[in-house]
Amino acid sequence: MPQVVTHAPSFSTRTPDILNSSNKLSLSIPVLNIGTAAANNMVVTGITLGSSVPLNPAMPVVLGDLGADNAAAVNASFSAANLTVGNKYLVTVRGTYAFGNATYGFAVNRFIVVPAPVAPPIPFLAAHVLVSVNLVASTWSYTVFNDESAGSHRFINAISIDMTVPFTVTGTPSGWAVDTDNFSYVLWYAVDVQLPYPHHIAPGASLSGFQIMTARSTSESKGLSITSWNHQTDQADLTALGDTLVPSQT
Amino acid sequence: MIPLCLLRSRIAILALAVLSLLLPTAARADLILAFTPDFQVANPGNTVTFTGTITNTTGVTLNATDMFLNFSGFDPTSLTDFTQLLGTPDFVLLDHHISPIVDLFSVTVGPSTQVGDYSFGVSVLDINNNSSDMLTATVQVGGSATVPEPSSGLLFATVTVGVILFARIKAFGKYHCSNRAPGFGPSL
Numbered sequence: 001m002p003q004v005v006t007h008a009p010s011f012s013t014r015t016p017d018i019l020n021s022s023n024k025l026s027l028s029i030p031v032l033n034i035g036t037a038a039a040n041n042m043v044v045t046g047i048t049l050g051s052s053v054p055l056n057p058a059m060p061v062v063l064g065d066l067g068a069d070n071a072a073a074v075n076a077s078f079s080a081a082n083l084t085v086g087n088k089y090l091v092t093v094r095g096t097y098a099f100g101n102a103t104y105g106f107a108v109n110r111f112i113v114v115p116a117p118v119a120p121p122i123p124f125l126a127a128h129v130l131v132s133v134n135l136v137a138s139t140w141s142y143t144v145f146n147d148e149s150a151g152s153h154r155f156i157n158a159i160s161i162d163m164t165v166p167f168t169v170t171g172t173p174s175g176w177a178v179d180t181d182n183f184s185y186v187l188w189y190a191v192d193v194q195l196p197y198p199h200h201i202a203p204g205a206s207l208s209g210f211q212i213m214t215a216r217s218t219s220e221s222k223g224l225s226i227t228s229w230n231h232q233t234d235q236a237d238l239t240a241l242g243d244t245l246v247p248s249q250t
Numbered sequence: 251m252i253p254l255c256l257l258r259s260r261i262a263i264l265a266l267a268v269l270s271l272l273l274p275t276a277a278r279a280d281l282i283l284a285f286t287p288d289f290q291v292a293n294p295g296n297t298v299t300f301t302g303t304i305t306n307t308t309g310v311t312l313n314a315t316d317m318f319l320n321f322s323g324f325d326p327t328s329l330t331d332f333t334q335l336l337g338t339p340d341f342v343l344l345d346h347h348i349s350p351i352v353d354l355f356s357v358t359v360g361p362s363t364q365v366g367d368y369s370f371g372v373s374v375l376d377i378n379n380n381s382s383d384m385l386t387a388t389v390q391v392g393g394s395a396t397v398p399e400p401s402s403g404l405l406f407a408t409v410t411v412g413v414i415l416f417a418r419i420k421a422f423g424k425y426h427c428s429n430r431a432p433g434f435g436p437s438l
Binding site for chain 2: 008009010011012013014015034035045088090092094096103104105106107108109110111
């Protein structure tokens, strides 16, 4: 008979919040520490939904310390292309945590039912960021893509990325400026003040040259936001939220 | 005067109470997870499958896809890719019934894992948040199968005798009393 494990962190999950919209299945998955001790430095290293293609977040995601009887939420989205509404799929969250002087692994599972697709409850800007990490040079370089359709009037005018460690900004594209505290955030914005805003990123276009440097040699996923300016109404327009890799605390 | 079948039912309930006191706390959870066996022998790079049974005493019927396995306490470099197999295929587990022996999960041994025993904790949770106790299972890397320790063997024998006893009492009671609805797996 197997022995019962006591006096240690152990994990569970609950039914996730699920949204099927814009060909994307978004999940907010609770991770609970149902053990009798705190789990330190929890890191999510992978989230799977059957064989569906993951869209975000970039891995790993640092959850931090999780005390006994406490919970944290992990957000993830997958392509809904190969998912059938009404069918059950297994969600698995895998990761690591520290307890005592050692690092252990965990994995929690949940079957979910794919709901019918709905219209987006909030419209978002179509945009994304790609990151290139050079661990030799200790640089993180970002390229911003405006994924709006060709006829859109939404041009990207700023990008803000959450950070967790000290860093310096080593790259800013021409026509853009940067605002940062060199620790918790970096905000790049186009300096144009009137139409035609020549340095905004047009629909279908991309812009690289956003770069930071730090002594860290590992990455983790953090949030970002991309804002747009409507060149027809000459007003602020939709925002995109996402995540990307940044220098890690660990 | 107490009917014979009622008397036998009371004996069965008394026997169940005595047995539950003899068993560890794991046996009193709403879900009872049991491995057959609780260890697997593997070499680096192998993927092994753990099998076992789940006893449903939650008060409601469950599908296999209503139950979720959770793992913790393992060396993440030596044991990877814990994959739940329970629920594929799906089956119905009536209340107060024991599932047949089914594939529960698989785990892969890392390619550079050293010879030794690698243990981890496993529990099962259902869709209504009823949980089993956390049990320990082990992958013996580069080793050979060992005989279960005496206490485990003794406990297994106790459970086996108990199950047989219940089956006999139930069969007798079924003959003399009203029939129960048939279920998947043996009922308790």
